[in-house]
Amino acid sequence: MEPQTHPVDHALVEAATHVARTRCRGDNHTVAAAARAADGRIVTAVNAYHFTGGPCAELVVVGAAAAQGAYELETIVAVGDRERGVVPPCGRCRQVLLDYFPRLTVIVGHGDHMRAVPVADLLPETYVWADHQLDAG
Secondary structure, three states: OOOOEEEEOOOHHHHHHHHHHHHHOOOOOEEEEEEOOOOOOOOEOOOOOOOHHHHHHHHHHHHHHHHHOOOEEEEEEEEEEOOOOOOOOOOHHHHHHHHHHHOOOEEEOOHHOOEEEEEHHHOOOOOOOHHHHHHOO
């Protein structure tokens, strides 16, 4: 079965790219993320790298969105510094994003091969710990 795709939110990619270029400095902040809230707002953030496992940009943007009253995210993308382009979420982020937002769309791929896919497609056969995930299908 072919994976489900959605239109790519290019404004979201541009927002994350801008933050990656202007705010990612040195080794502490190497990835930026942007998420579109259900009300249309774009929330951005950067990772906080630390050898003990600091949070990825996707997780920081979840907290930043909540701090701004945006509790429902529709789409998310991460972009690396140094012109790395779109960076797919790591395994931990995939699980957290699925648990918080089971209907979330994630932008992955590069250039003309970018696509927006349901987070569940990035984490097949996931562990289900929350009842709301059972209703997401």
